Amino acid sequence: MQRRSFIKSLIIGGLATRLSPELLAQPAHPELAVAQGETPAAITQAALKILGGMEKFIGRGDKVLIKPNIGWDRTPEMAACTNPEVVRALVEMSYQAGAKQVIVMDNTINQARRCYVRSGIQEAAREAGAKVLFTDENRLKKMSINGEWLKEWDVFQDFVEVDKLINVPIAKVHSLSRVTLSLKNWLGAVGGNRNQFHQKIDQAMVDLAAFFKPTLTVLDAYRILFRNGPQGGRVSDTKLMKTVVAGVDQVAVDAYGATFFDLKPEEIYSLQLAQSRGLGNFDLEKLRIEKRAV
Numbered sequence: 447m448q449r450r451s452f453i454k455s456l457i458i459g460g461l462a463t464r465l466s467p468e469l470l471a472q473p474a475h476p477e478l479a480v481a482q483g484e485t486p487a488a489i490t491q492a493a494l495k496i497l498g499g500m501e502k503f504i505g506r507g508d509k510v511l512i513k514p515n516i517g518w519d520r521t522p523e524m525a526a527c528t529n530p531e532v533v534r535a536l537v538e539m540s541y542q543a544g545a546k547q548v549i550v551m552d553n554t555i556n557q558a559r560r561c562y563v564r565s566g567i568q569e570a571a572r573e574a575g576a577k578v579l580f581t582d583e584n585r586l587k588k589m590s591i592n593g594e595w596l597k598e599w600d601v602f603q604d605f606v607e608v609d610k611l612i613n614v615p616i617a618k619v620h621s622l623s624r625v626t627l628s629l630k631n632w633l634g635a636v637g638g639n640r641n642q643f644h645q646k647i648d649q650a651m652v653d654l655a656a657f658f659k660p661t662l663t664v665l666d667a668y669r670i671l672f673r674n675g676p677q678g679g680r681v682s683d684t685k686l687m688k689t690v691v692a693g694v695d696q697v698a699v700d701a702y703g704a705t706f707f708d709l710k711p712e713e714i715y716s717l718q719l720a721q722s723r724g725l726g727n728f729d730l731e732k733l734r735i736e737k738r739a740v
Contacts, residue, residue: 474498476736478693478702483740486531486668486690492740493664493692494539503662506544508609511551512536512576513660515616515631516565518677519556525671525684528616530566532666532690536612537574551579551604552634555677579604586637593653594723595646600638605658613660613696617667617687617703619675622647625707626676627700628663629655629716648716655696656725663699665691670706697726698733705730 479496481489494500504510514528522529533550540548550571554561558580562568571578586600605611615631622644623630630647632654633640643650667689674683687706693699697720701711711717711728721728 476734478735480737487535490535500539500543504543511608516552517555525669527565530570534570595649596653610661618671627703695726701728
């Protein structure tokens with residue numbers, strides 16, 4: 447038996463030496479998962495399955511915060527806020543992976559209670575077992591952002607007092623940053639006078655994305671807002687894409703999201719900044735992307 451094991455190890459070792467370093471270094475799962483289908487929940491589940499399942503990101507006993515875009519007093523048909531069924535699916539999968547607690551919250555633009563209700567996210571998240579929180583000014587603390595433009599800012603402590611952060615933006619156009627995807631979604635995790643960010647919106651987005659470092663990014667592109675963003679107001683401003691994009695690399699996720707608006711990633715200044723700072727890769731041709739229809 448020892449001789450047989452020895453020969454087997456020689457054969458495996460010989461095969462390994464013939465494989466290129468690139469093949470040996472390839473991850474078991476793709477860097478981006480793109481799922482398309484009829485229901486938001488099904489495509490969200492499919493995207494996570496492509497990446498290896500939620501258990502790859504969430505461990506037993508983890509405290510998880512899911513950060514959707516709940517910024518506007520709009521229904522899901524208006525595509526101004528993250529689809530509630532995408533949020534529901536992520537909450538359920540987090541608990542199935544062993545999370546001890548899942549929190550859902552955002553710092554809204556319109557009146558928070560109306561946004562939470564009209565978006566459908568409050569009901570969906572609570573039904574899935576999440577703790578749905580409103581932002582509390584007493585939970586703000588000035589923190590060192592150490593960004594290239596933002597040096598310090600008031601951060602809601604809920605976003606830093608958890609084990610895992612999942613960023614769940616919706617794909618929309620924006621008058622200042624061209625698109626609002628995962629990088630810009632972090633503006634909803636801070637307080638203070640956020641209008642100041644408009645002075646250098648792209649730099650602010652990248653500084654905050656570097657600070658929060660999400661465990662996972664899931665882009666809701668089931669219905670996108672391609673006109674009159676970021677709040678829209680008419681169904682005619684939206685387009686059904688029936689897609690969810692997921693990955694660890696938030697820059698790569700946004701790069702793919704930009705293509706929904708017929709934009710090349712290199713045309714988005716925030717992605718240029720993010721890649722130059724080592725936050726991710728927007729070169730889609732160099733990424734392993736797996737697509738699946740469900």
